[in-house]
Amino acid sequence: MNNEIKVVRADILGYCMGVRRAVELAKEALESYPHKQVFTLGPLIHNKSALEQLANQGLLQLSVTDIDSINSENPPVVIVRAHGVPPAVKKALSEKNCIIIDATCPRVLLSQKRAADFAEKHYEVLIAGDKNHGEVTGIAGFAEEKGSKCQVVENVADAENISAVDKAILISQTTISRQEYEDIAAVLKTKIADLQVFNTICPATSERQKALEELCSKVEGILVIGGKNSANTQRLFMNAEKWCKGLVAHIETADEIPSSFFHLKTVGLTAGASTPDEIIDEVEDTLIKKTIE
Numbered sequence: 001m002n003n004e005i006k007v008v009r010a011d012i013l014g015y016c017m018g019v020r021r022a023v024e025l026a027k028e029a030l031e032s033y034p035h036k037q038v039f040t041l042g043p044l045i046h047n048k049s050a051l052e053q054l055a056n057q058g059l060l061q062l063s064v065t066d067i068d069s070i071n072s073e074n075p076p077v078v079i080v081r082a083h084g085v086p087p088a089v090k091k092a093l094s095e096k097n098c099i100i101i102d103a104t105c106p107r108v109l110l111s112q113k114r115a116a117d118f119a120e121k122h123y124e125v126l127i128a129g130d131k132n133h134g135e136v137t138g139i140a141g142f143a144e145e146k147g148s149k150c151q152v153v154e155n156v157a158d159a160e161n162i163s164a165v166d167k168a169i170l171i172s173q174t175t176i177s178r179q180e181y182e183d184i185a186a187v188l189k190t191k192i193a194d195l196q197v198f199n200t201i202c203p204a205t206s207e208r209q210k211a212l213e214e215l216c217s218k219v220e221g222i223l224v225i226g227g228k229n230s231a232n233t234q235r236l237f238m239n240a241e242k243w244c245k246g247l248v249a250h251i252e253t254a255d256e257i258p259s260s261f262f263h264l265k266t267v268g269l270t271a272g273a274s275t276p277d278e279i280i281d282e283v284e285d286t287l288i289k290k291t292i293e
């Protein structure tokens with residue numbers, strides 16, 4: 001028996017603008033510098049198979065602690081990923097004569113610039129987000145370089161413990177939840193008279209969620225494609241389980257499609273912001289081509 005599956009993609013899925021740009025810059029670097037080692041500072045994206053593919057093409061990873069051991073006589077190409085890095089890291093790379101390709105997302109660049117500008121005007125810079133996230137440490141570095149004290153506020157409890165200052169700005173990590181940010185801002189407003197709150201949340205995550213919600217009522221099952229360690233893919237999966245009345249699965253590659261999906265008439269696809277187009281295409285092709293015996 002042949003079961004013809006209709007595959008419907010969410011209106012918005014897969015790579016966000018910043019990740020797409022970073023991947024394209026990395027591919028260009030590999031082509032432009034065939035005789036040089038090309039590194040990214042940390043993983044370029046949160047997708048294992050995409051990283052493996054890039055590694056096969058010669059793209060390796062470097063960590064900040066490796067910079068000291070770079071041979072400045074034969075410096076590599078280093079790609080700064082979409083999260084960005086503190087200015088001190090870029091300076092260390094320049095001192096080693098590295099060819100730096102800056103793939104910092106334009107949205108993150110804006111936050112870095114804002115942090116530096118207000119730090120120069122003696123504002124304290126507060127960042128709502130995860131202390132250990134590369135984007136947050138990068139932005140903090142821009143404020144600190146200009147002499148501002150910078151504090152990271154991870155949650156409402158942290159906001160309550162912030163010592164009162166005269167004037168401050170609040171910036172968020174681009175992927176924080178809107179509700180969490182509003183709650184943190186509300187607490188800080190009671191403590192800081194001159195607090196300027198900037199809306200720096202990136203719409204990429206909510207756009208993918210909204211498109212998924214619309215898709216859920218149109219299909220019998222949803223495949224969420226993306227890295228198991230990708231936070232935004234995990235959130236898509238969680239919501240798909242909530243919104244879809246049929247089957248839901250989180251897969252990284254086409255090989256992981258559960259056999260039950262091949263019995264459905266309509267399957268919806270969504271994918272996290274770091275899922276490559278080729279993997280989405282492969283999942284769609286597999287669903288369409290595979291026949292049920």
Ligand code: SF4
Nearest residue numbers: 016018105107174202
């Ligand atoms: S999620 Fe938004 S801010 Fe982050 S890299 Fe993508 S486009 Fe840029």
